[in-house]
Amino acid sequence: MKVPLISVVVLTYNQFEQTTRPCLDSLRPWYGDPYIEFIVYDNDSPDGSREKTKKWCERFPAIKFVEGTTNLGYAGGMNAAAKFASGEWLYLVNNDTEFPAAALDALKHVLHTAEPEIGMIGPVTNSAGNGQRLYDPSKTKQQWLDLGAWLHQNPTNVLIPTYRCDFFCIAIRRSVWVQLNGLDTAFGPGYYEDFDFSLRLRQAGHEQSITEDVFIYHQGSATFCQSNRLKQLIRRNKKTLVQRHPKAKFLHARVCNLIVLKNPPYSNETTENGPIRIRKQIRVDALKKDTPKSLLKRLFWTLTTNKITRDHTEKNPGDS
Numbered sequence: 001m002k003v004p005l006i007s008v009v010v011l012t013y014n015q016f017e018q019t020t021r022p023c024l025d026s027l028r029p030w031y032g033d034p035y036i037e038f039i040v041y042d043n044d045s046p047d048g049s050r051e052k053t054k055k056w057c058e059r060f061p062a063i064k065f066v067e068g069t070t071n072l073g074y075a076g077g078m079n080a081a082a083k084f085a086s087g088e089w090l091y092l093v094n095n096d097t098e099f100p101a102a103a104l105d106a107l108k109h110v111l112h113t114a115e116p117e118i119g120m121i122g123p124v125t126n127s128a129g130n131g132q133r134l135y136d137p138s139k140t141k142q143q144w145l146d147l148g149a150w151l152h153q154n155p156t157n158v159l160i161p162t163y164r165c166d167f168f169c170i171a172i173r174r175s176v177w178v179q180l181n182g183l184d185t186a187f188g189p190g191y192y193e194d195f196d197f198s199l200r201l202r203q204a205g206h207e208q209s210i211t212e213d214v215f216i217y218h219q220g221s222a223t224f225c226q227s228n229r230l231k232q233l234i235r236r237n238k239k240t241l242v243q244r245h246p247k248a249k250f251l252h253a254r255v256c257n258l259i260v261l262k263n264p265p266y267s268n269e270t271t272e273n274g275p276i277r278i279r280k281q282i283r284v285d286a287l288k289k290d291t292p293k294s295l296l297k298r299l300f301w302t303l304t305t306n307k308i309t310r311d312h313t314e315k316n317p318g319d320s
Helices: 016-026 049-057 073-082 103-113 141-153 174-179 193-203 228-244 253-261 274-289 295-309
Strands: 006-012 036-042 063-067 089-094 118-124 159-161 169-173 207-215
Touching: 006 016, 006 049, 006 073, 006 103, 016 049, 036 049, 036 073, 049 063, 073 089, 089 174, 103 118, 103 141, 103 169, 103 207, 118 193, 141 207, 141 274, 169 174, 193 207, 193 228, 253 274, 253 295, 274 295
Parallel strands: 006 036, 006 089, 036 063, 118 207
Antiparallel strands: 089 169, 118 169, 159 207
16 A cells, blocks of 8 residues: 555544534545545543544544543654554644645645655644744634635745744654654643754754645644643743753744744845745734834834835735
8 A cells, every 4th residue: 555645643632613623624625635644533532522523533434533541641642643644744733723725735745845854844824832823813713714725825835944843733754753752751731842852853963844835723722721730831841841952942933933034035135926925924014013012122123123024015815
């Protein structure tokens, strides 16, 4: 049997109607694609979602559904689910994501053409903690999905280097995943295991990139309730990351956006390429909107970004 190009690995936990069903529904156009296999792994949902997910998946022969017998957290769950994958690339998917029209078709092209030294590629999204985020709080979900469809129809074939990737949805060469032994389960339920993997990948000599030719909608932290326990988990995991990577750089997403704009093709002052120009405008608009709360920091940020934001007034696709 031919090895598929992509193994889409969806990790599910609770909230079937709010997260898992919309995610799996959005993937339906590709359930018959010979280049893609689907693994859905339930991380022992206690709220009835496991049974609902299993019943939903039984309707589609293309999906391999796996029931976890205990909650292994994000890292452990993904490690367990990835063992069932056979594709050249793993596409690790949180269940709080949705895929706009042609998303996986665009991804197939990106992965087909990626250079061998690139071990990991992250799509852009509406909600992330790094340069993958296209910031615009005024956009509705439908506007984001419309923008994603437009990006897929108007590719640039450009990969942008990134310091780290956010794992709301991530493509990793399976050979690299195996080399690094997957995610580190020391981070427990979640947070910072993706940062750790990004840094280990870099240390192993591989490169990682952002593709703006693939957009995935992200609800953001749908499986975590905002609580003191969550804050303690984040603090603990950040401490663990620093212990393992003392030189790790913690950059705000707005700074990562600025770094993207300082890379080709956006570092060129002018471009005749329409899709590139539109993508640049989206990021330039984010520089104007995503400002620090502190008045002093905001002033410094404005001075820093004025040169880039000057004279850009085009309207973005997806806007009403």
